[in-house]
Amino acid sequence: MRQGGLVRPFPSARGRLTDEAMNQPATDWEQRYRRTVITSDTVVTACVVAAIGNFFGARDAANWHEKWGILAFGTELLVLGSLWVSRAWAPAVLGQGAEEFRRLGRSLFTATVVLALGGIALTSRNIKLWIFVAIPAIALVAMTERYLLRLWLHKQRKEGRCLRPVLAAGSPATVRDLVSRTRKFPHLGWRVEAVCTTDGHGLEGDQLDGVPVVGRLADVANHVHRDGYRVVAVTPDPHWSPDKLQRLAWNLEGSDAEMVVAPVLMEVAGPRLHVDAVLGIPLLRVSMPTFTGGRRAVKVVVDRLGAAVLILLFAPLMLVVGLLVLLDSRGGAFYRQRRVGKNGREFTILKFRTMVVGAHKARAELAGLDEGAGLLFKVRRDPRVTRVGAVLRRYSLDELPQLFNVLAGSMSLVGPRPPLPEESAAYGPDIRRRLLVKPGLTGLWQISGRSDLSWEEAVRLDLRYVEDWSLALDTVILWKTLRAVLYGQGAY
Structure with missing residues (x-):
């Protein structure tokens, strides 16, 4: 097992690492962050339980220990025990995606069920307070605490700290794409520090986008054991056969490295992916996307009420x-x-007017200034936009009337961007899948850069939403929309 071996950094787009970061074991920050999360969860739970116990128990001070003290202490132990059993403190999920919050929510739900069953068994009259007040309060404060810790972690990562050193192994083209993505999204916590290719060479000789090529694909395990990389990212390459991938997984045993394989499949993720063992063979099962059913009914209700x-x-x-x-x-x-x-049905969208009257007729005169991607027409400094309109567009206030479209049922709070008729008429069969669901007031496209996105990236995000939709994804998008609107990134 790796015990704090040094990792060789390389100059990234954000500059060289500090001497302090270079001299620290790569796992130190993970251990510190995990201890911080555990301590914060414990303090938050104790404070909420103590506050509720003292507030309600003060009216019955004589019997506080008997009626309130035992229940308070039991509730705290139950919540912390549920967090441990549900692996809500596992390093792999801390600061990563929505799984951290799913496990936190699952832990608190489990604690609620156990507490309710215990109250029924003990015929306790005071158990309702802890079920309907204490645990929801713990959930609210704990979620906020975890979110604030994640913001701090993401800030550190943008400054080049708290990153997992990655060894990428695959073809130069697919590795280059991985390097580009990790640099574009540093908050995900990966930094590609070394590359292995089939012949041990990159696109620029011994380097690939500034990352050193340290060897061949057959040498991956040796480099991991020697240099202590935390992640081995396997990207598509003809070299990788099932037998070689299995052997690599065996050879990585005994290291701290996590092996991540990019499947050569459609871009599908989330709840549609399942791993099943059939006749002793691990199979990646991709379920069909759901456009009807109970979850969609819940989405409709949430849209209208919201x-x-x-x-x-x-x-x-x-x-x-x-x-x-x-x-x-x-x-x-x-x-x-x-x-x-x-399904291709047209509707009338409502927006606050941000341009002068007759702006659509003047569009032909601005054709040479078009900065939009693909089928989109965009001009960063459009002369047709009014003074008030520029402010409204920057902070997306012009889109507030679309709430009436959502209330009427023609739009959803979250979904693909609503296209113009002439735009959708030029769609190919693949892009038309965007029309399988209602367009949204916000979506992955808005929280990912809006007008700064390329046409291909905007389409990819919309199709990803259509394919991988879930209520949890909607919740994350709505939450992140607030920040995207406040910063006004990509809005013009």
């Missing part, structure tokens, strides 16, 4: 925005445009 609540919440703001639009330039406050929705 839109109604948000309309009531933002009604004063929409009134002020509408008045500003009217005062800024001639024309109405709203702009109506035909868009294409689910």
Whole structure:
């Protein structure tokens, strides 16, 4: 097992690592972060339980120990025990994707069920307080605490710290794509520090995008044991046969390395992927995407209720925005445009007007300034945009009236971007899969850069949403939309 061996860093796009980072074992930060999470969860649980116990127990101080103290202590132990059993503190999930929060939620749900069953068995009258007040309060505070810790971790990663050293093994083209993605999204925590290829050479001789090529694919395990990489990322290459991948997995035993294999399949992830053992053969099963059923019914209800609540919440703001639009330039406050929705059905989308009257007719004159990707027409400094319109676009306030489209059922809170009729008419069979679900007020495209995305990347994100949709994914997108709107990235 690796016991703090040094990892050889390389100059990245963000500069060289500090001397302090170079001299620390790669696993130190993981151990410290895990201890911090465990300590924070314990303190949060203890504080919430103590606050609730003291508040409600103060009215019955004589019997506090008997009625409240035992239940408080038992609830705390039960919550912490559930977190441990559910592996909510596993290093592999801390700071990574939605799985961390899923395990946290599953742990608290388990604690709730056990607490309820224990209350029934003991016929306790005070158990409802801990089920309906204490555990929901712990969930709220713990989720917030975990999110704040993750923000800190992501900040460290953007500065080149708290990254897992990765050895990438595959063809130069697929490894280059991996290196590009890890540099573009440093918050994911990977830094490719070495590469192995079939012949031991990269696209630039002994380097590949600034990453040293240290050997051949057959030498991967030797480099991992010697240099202590935390992740072995296997990318597509004709060299990799099932037998060679299995042998590599065996040879990595005894190291701290996690082996990650990129399957040569469609871009499918999330709840549709399942690993089954059939006749002793591990098979990756891809289930069909679901466009109907109970989860979709829940999505419809959440869309309608969410839109109604948000309309009531933002009604004063929409009134002020509408008045500003009217005062800024001639024309109405709203702009109506035909868009294409689910199954190709057209509907009228509502937006606050951000351009001068007759802007659509002037589009032909700006054809030479088009900066949009693919079928999209975009001009970063569009002369047709009004002063108020520029502010509305930057912070996506012009899209608030689309809540009425969501309430009416033609749109969803989360989904692919709603295309124009002329845009959808040029879609090929693959891209038309975007129309299998309702378009969204927000989506993966909005939290990933909006107008700064290439056409291919925007399509890829929309198709990924269609294929891998889940209620959990919707929740993550809605949460991240707030930050994307506040920063105004890619909006013009």
